[in-house]
Amino acid sequence: MNGAFELAKKVGIVMFVVITIITMASAAPLEIRIEEKVNTTVEPEESTLTGEIQFKYTTNVTGYVNITNTGNDPIYDVWIALNLTNVTGNCVLSVNNTLSAVNISNSASGFVPDRINKAGVFNTSGANCFVHIPLLNTSGSVSIFYDVNDNAMGIDNGAPFDISERYNPSKIPVGGNYTWTVYFNVSLNDTWWANTALGSLSGNNVTLNIKKYLSNNSNHYGSPNWTYLNLSSCYTTKGSCNIFDSPYSDATNTDAFNVTNIVLNITNSNSYVNVTFNVTGNYTNSSAAPHYIAPFGFAVFEFSLSYGNISGSYVVDVFAMGNASINVTKDGPYYNSSGYTWWRGNVTITNKASGLSYVVTNVTMWATNQSSFSNYVYGSFNCSNSAGSIDGNVICEYNSSNSNLPWVLNSAESVTLPGSSDWMNFSYDKVPIIWANATFKLIKDSNKGWGTNNTTSNDYNVTYGSNFIVIEKIYIIGTYLVKVTKHVLYNSSASSPENGSVFDIYLVVENIGGNVSPYVYVYDLIPTNFSEFNWNDTWTDTGKDGNWVNNSSMLAGNGSQDLSGIYSKGYWWRLMPLNGGADGNGSYEDWSEIAENKTVVIFYQLNGTGDFRVLDVFIVGIDPMYSLNEQTSPKITLVSGAKATNYESTLAAAVFAAIGTAALIVRRNGRR
Numbered sequence: 156m157n158g159a160f161e162l163a164k165k166v167g168i169v170m171f172v173v174i175t176i177i178t179m180a181s182a183a184p185l186e187i188r189i190e191e192k193v194n195t196t197v198e199p200e201e202s203t204l205t206g207e208i209q210f211k212y213t214t215n216v217t218g219y220v221n222i223t224n225t226g227n228d229p230i231y232d233v234w235i236a237l238n239l240t241n242v243t244g245n246c247v248l249s250v251n252n253t254l255s256a257v258n259i260s261n262s263a264s265g266f267v268p269d270r271i272n273k274a275g276v277f278n279t280s281g282a283n284c285f286v287h288i289p290l291l292n293t294s295g296s297v298s299i300f301y302d303v304n305d306n307a308m309g310i311d312n313g314a315p316f317d318i319s320e321r322y323n324p325s326k327i328p329v330g331g332n333y334t335w336t337v338y339f340n341v342s343l344n345d346t347w348w349a350n351t352a353l354g355s356l357s358g359n360n361v362t363l364n365i366k367k368y369l370s371n372n373s374n375h376y377g378s379p380n381w382t383y384l385n386l387s388s389c390y391t392t393k394g395s396c397n398i399f400d401s402p403y404s405d406a407t408n409t410d411a412f413n414v415t416n417i418v419l420n421i422t423n424s425n426s427y428v429n430v431t432f433n434v435t436g437n438y439t440n441s442s443a444a445p446h447y448i449a450p451f452g453f454a455v456f457e458f459s460l461s462y463g464n465i466s467g468s469y470v471v472d473v474f475a476m477g478n479a480s481i482n483v484t485k486d487g488p489y490y491n492s493s494g495y496t497w498w499r500g501n502v503t504i505t506n507k508a509s510g511l512s513y514v515v516t517n518v519t520m521w522a523t524n525q526s527s528f529s530n531y532v533y534g535s536f537n538c539s540n541s542a543g544s545i546d547g548n549v550i551c552e553y554n555s556s557n558s559n560l561p562w563v564l565n566s567a568e569s570v571t572l573p574g575s576s577d578w579m580n581f582s583y584d585k586v587p588i589i590w591a592n593a594t595f596k597l598i599k600d601s602n603k604g605w606g607t608n609n610t611t612s613n614d615y616n617v618t619y620g621s622n623f624i625v626i627e628k629i630y631i632i633g634t635y636l637v638k639v640t641k642h643v644l645y646n647s648s649a650s651s652p653e654n655g656s657v658f659d660i661y662l663v664v665e666n667i668g669g670n671v672s673p674y675v676y677v678y679d680l681i682p683t684n685f686s687e688f689n690w691n692d693t694w695t696d697t698g699k700d701g702n703w704v705n706n707s708s709m710l711a712g713n714g715s716q717d718l719s720g721i722y723s724k725g726y727w728w729r730l731m732p733l734n735g736g737a738d739g740n741g742s743y744e745d746w747s748e749i750a751e752n753k754t755v756v757i758f759y760q761l762n763g764t765g766d767f768r769v770l771d772v773f774i775v776g777i778d779p780m781y782s783l784n785e786q787t788s789p790k791i792t793l794v795s796g797a798k799a800t801n802y803e804s805t806l807a808a809a810v811f812a813a814i815g816t817a818a819l820i821v822r823r824n825g826r827r
Contacts, residue, residue, distance in 0.1 A: 183606030184226030184510055185291070185475055185597060187235060191218045191303065191464040192614035194622040195314045195456075201448050204630040205325045212314040216303035216465050217614065218242070219249065222288065223296040228477045228508040230291040230597070234267065236282035236471040240352065241308050242301045246284035249300035255290040257297050271474050275555070276516050276594060278472035291475075303466045310465070313347040315361070316456070318625060326630035327438070329447065332383055334435040335629065339454070341365070342427035343419055352467025356421050360461045363417040364394075366620070369410035369434065369452040370403035376453040376626050377403060383437035384451065386410050393417045393428040403452070406436075410452075438631050446673055447631040456623035459612035470607045475597040478507040479564075483520070485589045486578065495535075498522070499578035502591035503571040506564040512603035515562045517594040518572045520579050522549040522587040536581030539573040549581040563598060636668035637733065639677055640741030641775040646760065649688070655762040657688055661743040662757035662775060666733035674711060675730040677757060678776035680722040684767035688760040694728075701760035704728070705743075709755045721771060730755050 182188075195214045203209040220237060224230050239246055251257045260266040263279040266287075271277040279285070288297055305311035319340045327333040341363070348356050369384040370377025384406040389396040394417040401411035417428050438449055482505070487498035502520055506513055522532040531548035538551035553572045554560050562570045573579060581587075598604035614622035642661040649657035662679065666672045681687075689701030694710055697703045704710045712729035737753040738745070748754035761772070 182223070182225045182608070183601045183604060184224065184228065185230055185233065185473065185605035186223045186225050186608065187470050187473065187605065188221045188223070188608045188610060189218065189464055189468055189470070190221055191216055191466060191468075191611045192622075193315060193465075193611065194614040195624070197314060197318055197625040199320070199626065199628050201628065204448065204628060206321075208320045208322075210318055210320075210625075212312055214305060214311055214314050216305055216310070218301045218303055218464070218466060218468060220246070220284075220286070220299040220301075221296065222286070222291070222299070224291045224293055226510045227293060228511050229293060230475050230477050230511075231289065232474070232476055233286070233288040233291050234271065234277055234474040235286040236263070236277065236279045236473075237284040237286070237299075238281050238469055238471050239284050239301050240467040240469075241304050242466060242468070243304040243307075244302055246299050246301045248297070250296070250298035253288060253290060253295040253297060254292050255288065258287045259299065260285045270594065275561070276596065277474040280471065282471040301468070308466075309350045310347055313344060313350075315344055315347055315458070317342045317344045320627070322629060326632055327436070328632045329438055329440060332435055332437045334433055336431065336433050337627075339430040339432070340427060341430075343421065345421070351465040353463045353465070356460075359420065359463060361419045361458055363419060363428070363456060363458040365414040365417065365430065366455040366457070367412050367414075367430075367432070367452065368401040368403050368455070369406070370401065370450070371406055372403045375403040376450050376624070378438070378449050378451070380438050380440050380449065381406060381436055381451060382439055383407070383435065384410050385435045386412060387433045387435070389414075389430070389432040391417075391428060391430045393419075396430070401452070440633075444633040444670060446633045448628050449631050450626060450628045452627050454625040454627065455619045455621050456625070457613050457621045458623070460610060462609060464609045464611050469609065473597070473599070473605045475605060476513065476595060477511040477597065479513065479595065480505045480507055481591060481593055483589055483591045485587075495582045496584045497580055497582050498587055498589070499580045500589040500591075501571055501573060501575075501578050502593065503569050504564065504593045504595060505569040506566055509566055510603065511566065512598045512600060513564045513595040514598050515560055515564060515570055515593060515595040516554065517560065518553040518558075518591065519593075520551045520553075520572075520589065520591045522581055522583065522589050525586060525588055528588065532581060532583045532587050534582040536579070538579050539577045540580070541577070544580075549583075549587075551579045564595065565603070632673070633670070636666070637672050637675060637777060638665045638667055638739055638741075639663065639775055639777040640665070641679075641773065642741070642743060643769065643772050649760070650762075654688065655764040656767070657760055657762045658769070658772065660759050660761060660772070663741050663743045664730060664733065664755045664757070664777070665737035665739055665741070665748070666735050666753055667737045667739040669735045671735060672733045674732055675777065677728045677730065679726050680718070680774050681724040681726070681761065682768060682771035683721055683723050684765045685723070685761045685763050685772070688762040690759065694757075703758050705749055705756040705758065706752075709733070709752060728757055
């Protein structure tokens, strides 16, 4: 909480300017707004950048009770009882923009005066934060801070919105201008909202604006290695999209957009928005690497709910007053037939405020002697002309049980007790002092009294306007040089009428570049009239049968797929990153390079039967790529020969026909 509080203090003044503008527009003279602010950072999981991007969410919700005098009258003795729910720590003063001190307590005992801490005057039941403002001058404001217990509510690792993002293509090469399309989807996160005090967003609307900035500034979620960044073709399913110049990129003048007037609710067609746009970038890096994860900008969400807050905190009650006058009238002495001296009096309360209304709840009158203000007059008295006399201290209390209280006083109105033609009477043979006090408070009214409002919105950020930030990164293929050599050798010793014509196949994969490669996919196709010979179900038993990998520790995965046409089956092998420095001679017996993980040899045997064609065996494919988790099995589809069509795995297979020669495919610099 301390970190959040310190941040709140830094931005509190700016925040209050915004709050005051909002509340002054349409608010009660004494406006109490519980405003909860959502601070969320959304960052992509780097292991998912080459597919459907998964995001990591970090959320912190803080609350502010903003108390503002929006009217033209000063307001005095403002007491506020709050029930702060699902919070951690105590409420604390954040901003005091008044002419008096502000006092806060977490308990009513010893803090709230007994005079008002009673039923019908000021309800403190269930409250755990109490605020006293002696004077809330016109346009004065106070902000009370509290920290929502996000962890206990189960909302700290989620966010109000589910974000999904996909790039096409999912990765680009280093160097040169390349364009990728961004599919950006934002939907309401029903699970997250269900964990809040609201329970759901039923009947609620979420107003959302999205600002997307490209950035080549490392201080603003970008990388200085972008020498060119441009944004184009912005399309949105809701609201409108306008492209402008990002202040965080000096690459072009069209590198940001703003999508405004998005309204979301739980209705299916209104629960999400899709934004599609193109980015063209040129990423350069003087340090060679097999891949780079490059931030290229960020999105800022500004949002607000129609009503309600996340924690469930609320205002229990408010006591406050404004300009008024109290007038005590003393009349006497009078002498009755028994020779006793009698005095009488009444009290008038007048509303002197121009725009406030009060409710008078209690009036007390009493008499003391002149020698000591604390000595009550003792004698016979009655509290109105119609009441019978009693003996005792002269004290009369007027409330709802014995008078026409409570009484609402609008501006310039008065109320007299016990009545304009009625009096408090008492017997006293000296000259008394008649006292009176009144308890009256501001009514709950949106025009003449106090009102409350509960809202939820993004946390304010001085730089970006919001602390709801979605960071965007893209996978960039670095510089490498890998090579696969396919050897097709007739095995006369294994061939026989029973076995058919047996061929030994060696796929020699070498990293002839100077850097560690990414993960490498190798692809091969089995022609019709050829079948696997002497295979088992594992590739790790090097040299023992007709299919193995040398060395097997470099095998990260493998799979196959049945095909039709001139090729009956496709195989793929996923190899761990290879160390650089292989000589590139294609030897399957370079034991030092194999031991140093510079070269990997894939071996298998085929036997040809019937009308087999050795020419069709000379095909092989390689795709260096980087993936931090196992891909789904690649799909190989043959179209007019041999062609890889699975986009995510970027399968590359080309046919090279040459009698008695090997087919080589070399990938340079990651270019497709």
